[in-house]
Amino acid sequence: MTRNLPVKADRIAADIDALAAITEPDKPWTRRAFTPMFLKGRDYLIRRFKEAGLETRIDAAGNLVGVRKGKGYENGGAKGTIMLGSHSDTVPNGGRFDGIAGVVTALEVARAFDEAGIELEHDLEITDFLAEEVSIFGVSCIGSRGMLGLRPVEWLERQADGMTLAEGIRLVGGDPAVAGGRDDIRAFLELHIEQGPVLENRNIDIGVVTAIAGISRFEITVEGRADHAGTTPMGSRRDALTSASRLVLGVERIASELSLGPTHFAATVGEFSMEPNAANVVPSHVRMLIDARAEDPAVMETFGEAVGALCIQTAAKSGVTIPPPRRISNNPATPMAQAVVALLEESAAAIGASSRRMVSGAGHDAAFLAKVAPAAMVFIPCRDGRSHAPEEWAENDDIALGAAVLYETVLKLDQQ
Ligand code: HGY
Ligand code: MN
Ligand code: MN
Numbered sequence: 001m002t003r004n005l006p007v008k009a010d011r012i013a014a015d016i017d018a019l020a021a022i023t024e025p026d027k028p029w030t031r032r033a034f035t036p037m038f039l040k041g042r043d044y045l046i047r048r049f050k051e052a053g054l055e056t057r058i059d060a061a062g063n064l065v066g067v068r069k070g071k072g073y074e075n076g077g078a079k080g081t082i083m084l085g086s087h088s089d090t091v092p093n094g095g096r097f098d099g100i101a102g103v104v105t106a107l108e109v110a111r112a113f114d115e116a117g118i119e120l121e122h123d124l125e126i127t128d129f130l131a132e133e134v135s136i137f138g139v140s141c142i143g144s145r146g147m148l149g150l151r152p153v154e155w156l157e158r159q160a161d162g163m164t165l166a167e168g169i170r171l172v173g174g175d176p177a178v179a180g181g182r183d184d185i186r187a188f189l190e191l192h193i194e195q196g197p198v199l200e201n202r203n204i205d206i207g208v209v210t211a212i213a214g215i216s217r218f219e220i221t222v223e224g225r226a227d228h229a230g231t232t233p234m235g236s237r238r239d240a241l242t243s244a245s246r247l248v249l250g251v252e253r254i255a256s257e258l259s260l261g262p263t264h265f266a267a268t269v270g271e272f273s274m275e276p277n278a279a280n281v282v283p284s285h286v287r288m289l290i291d292a293r294a295e296d297p298a299v300m301e302t303f304g305e306a307v308g309a310l311c312i313q314t315a316a317k318s319g320v321t322i323p324p325p326r327r328i329s330n331n332p333a334t335p336m337a338q339a340v341v342a343l344l345e346e347s348a349a350a351i352g353a354s355s356r357r358m359v360s361g362a363g364h365d366a367a368f369l370a371k372v373a374p375a376a377m378v379f380i381p382c383r384d385g386r387s388h389a390p391e392e393w394a395e396n397d398d399i400a401l402g403a404a405v406l407y408e409t410v411l412k413l414d415q416q
Helices: 009-020 036-051 100-115 142-147 153-157 165-171 240-259 297-318 338-350 396-414
Strands: 055-058 064-068 081-087 123-129 185-193 206-212 214-223 265-275 285-294 326-331 355-360 375-380
Touching: 009 036, 009 100, 009 396, 036 055, 036 064, 036 100, 036 123, 064 100, 081 100, 081 396, 100 123, 100 185, 100 396, 123 142, 142 165, 153 165, 185 338, 185 396, 206 338, 206 396, 214 240, 214 297, 240 265, 240 285, 240 297, 265 297, 285 297, 338 355, 338 375, 338 396, 355 375, 375 396
Parallel strands: 081 123, 081 185, 185 375, 206 355
Antiparallel strands: 055 064, 064 123, 206 375, 214 285, 214 326, 265 285
């Protein structure tokens, strides 16, 4: 259904398609932060930001920033900044819309205000945050944390692909020596594909995010004993892999039970490695990383305790050593600003779009912007709820409708 929207669906599609063409050719769609392919994507966005008349720069944290000055400065009253943004980096073999739809629609809103001859009171800042995904450095939301002074200083020494994160930030045009911090952001909005099946299943146009689930990552190692695969009796082995397999299935069982509760919960063993990984050697060592998401921090604690108990039971049964799980990150759930949530709902209704409130199981830069400014998110449907996979797909009319909700909400925020 094409509505008479203030934004242009075909311009949005053209930018999304152009960015989709900038991918590692052998594994679409891949444009990992800090890689040459990422910088090619950035070059495209810089060109498009400048064509849109935005004052374009890379900030010290490595984010691409485009500013459309507001009237506020003319009559002395610095009104501050309304920011729209998301990320242009992808996971390996990811999709064409995760993050990208948010950056492109933010840019389109700026262009649409220009075309409508609308001068805002506030500055409008369009942002492509650096490395929202778990990057080659093993950590995520590097640019948004850096912008806001929330990037742990020890991260700068993390190594990947022969460089430190500090060198990576310089590579993309930032300056890691500059401490972050912003006090001018009056509101932040991010459009994102839902990355889940709810909107599509219920035939709803717009998701209005009320909270972003907390994310904890736990590292578990299993120390067994290498032995000859052909001669070692089955009953006297200390096989790290069979024990680790019991843990993986146990994590699935515990998470499935917790997911049946009243609040959002999910957990995944997403990283897994074993040594020596040779067919004729009983595995001696396994390392795994659990990614857990919880709307309610008490449920996350229940999960951590249950997994810890499972490690003790498993070690006792099979003679391997399993140290207590190491929690390597723990970001609590982040509520969105209720006032902005209400404005998004009003905007959706004003353009005739159906909407529903929902929790995000995925992490987003908005979780960090929400620590310094009123923030909220617009979800749009994605086919079969698929994401972080090449099958990821969103209809351009759905994306344009989300962009129109952003446009209307910026106008409301600008009056405040
Ligand atoms: O992992 C996440 O939740 C996000 O897609 N980076
Ligand atoms: Mn993602
Ligand atoms: Mn994303």
